[in-house]
Amino acid sequence: MNDRWRRPRGTQDVLPPESARVERFRRVFYDWAERYGYEEIQTPVFEQTAVFVEGVGQATDIVQHERYTFVDAGGTSLTLRPEGTAAVARAYVEHGMNAWPQPVRLFYWQPMFRRERPQAGRFRQHQQYGVELYGAEGFEADAEVILLATRILAAVGKTPRVRLNSLGDAACRPAYRQALVAYYAEHRAELCEDCQARLEHNPLRLLDCKRDQHLKAGAPDIRDFWCEPCRDHFAGLTALLADLGVEVDHDKNLVRGLDYYHRTVFEVDDEGLGAQNTILGGGRYDGLPARFEGPAVPAVGFAGGVERLLLALGDAWPAIRPARVYLAQIGTGTEALRWAERLRAEGLPVVTDLLGRSLKAQMKDAARRARWAVMVGGQEWAAGRAPVRDLVTGTTVEVARDELAAWLRARIATLAQEQDGQEER
Template structure:
């Protein structure tokens, strides 16, 4: 196929049965969120570019990986690279801060990042996420993390170890930042090229560099700089999670790449995906809504979860359960009767299909055995008596059922 007629780089066609697994995943995620009191919010897949720029000036996914275009009239638009900024915008724009707090929301849909693709790193991928607005308390952080863990378990993965950290608040982070810069400044010549730049732009990112691990092992730990509130917040969160039976480990190097976070950050990966790919991640961002012209104090916590990665790590048979399905086969000359019977079953909410290619009975049965549990054979002796043969293909049992009782017969088996 000519290159210009192929799908764009880093995107994918999702065909059955994978599309079915996707759909099951979507339902599982949203149902679980609803059980926690989170309701679905749908926002556009594109926003005005400033919505993202406000939120992440030194964030890679907004700075270098943007899919942007100019609309007629000169409006600058960007395909959303993540869900949090859009939800914050919607929260502010729709005045949800006037609703009873906290406001619990979840979202599900495609995200776009113009990066170099790799396995499980796509230019269009699907994210599920949840956000809770209005509570400054660590209970909110805990609920969000428990929800994410719960979805992971519902997919058949055993409970993940949550990597947790706090990057402090506007009061204590500047002090930490200073001593971090001072520490790295003294070792400047030993740093890799990227870290030389990070030192200027985003010093916290120095901590998750994989090259200069030796240098960072002696770097100051933010934990020693937490203010009283931050210390209490982290301690209570860790306590709540372990009380709830979740395994938590503090990762002093976890800082995350989006720079709207305050205090809590967390991330979990999965062994089957390798260390480079996170299953879900998130944190607290108390200043985000304000940045988007929302009320002064609008606390929020949330996470984003990679659906393709979840499915890759999930049980192979997750989402593959078949519904009861009936194949209505016909003997030569009974095409019409079979066609009508299949429609009658469908109208009665039984998944059914008939042969549409005038195939031999042998071919119909072969096809039926691949896609159905039951086959109805229309025609011949049974038809003359007002009945049809019904065969259970897995048990290899066959019986005669009156035509007008077929629907009841299959309903009883549902």
């Protein structure tokens, strides 16, 4: 293909069967979010640029280097949504959700846009899942959000290990920040170019640098700076999570890239993904709605990338073979087509040949697309019996034609139950 028609660099087409894996995960996410009482929010794909500059923070990579910003025909500066939290906070303020029954539990499943360097599992348009819990400041809210995150990852077969930290609050963070700047200023000459700039604008992110790892060990420890309420919040959270069986590692260098965090930050890693191995991250951002001139409400949440998670899961979490029925026509005629229509009307997913192929060719085709093949038009069929082949086990049974729909429906229900069983724990 001529390059001019290719999809933009860093984007992807999600094709079957990968699209079925995405959909399989989407259902797990919606199911667990709903079990915790979260309700879906959908925000626009683009916002006025100020929402992200204010909301995400001027000094972040997302805002400085990775924005897709354009001016529309009316002269308004718009930015494609790079992350969910700032957009949801904007919606929270705009719709006065602080007047809703509290707390407000929201989840989203939306594409995000960042002009990042393309690499495995990282796309310039990628799908994110996330939750936002507004109006609860106690550590129990942090625990609920972390529990939900671990439940979702456990449902797809991961054994999530959470790294947790507290960045302090307005009372204690400034002193820590100052100590951090003082420490790194002493080592200014050893810092990479990015960190020289971070020292001025975003000192907490100095701890994030992959190149200046050797300096981390001597850096001031945030725990020495926590005020008493921050200390209590962290202690309460870790004790509650331990009680509920969630394993947590305290990572004193965990800061996360965005500057709206307050107290709790957490991440879940995957060993298989190499250097960029975080599959989910979140934290508390009590000050965020106030940035949009909204009320001072507490908030906590997390977000994860769908592509990165599916990459991390690999073959251990395949697309499920569709519970589809293939009606193969023996000889010529339209009996299979007419029966397909009848079964669809009864709620069953059914495909037929459409290409006039031999029975043998149809069965080969069926093995690729369906779970069962029903042979229509032979002697058994004429006698009121439907031969049904299970394309996974290879066995064939005869079912009374009149009972075909009910028989197939029962089989599909059994399969669905088995699959849910796998994803419930």
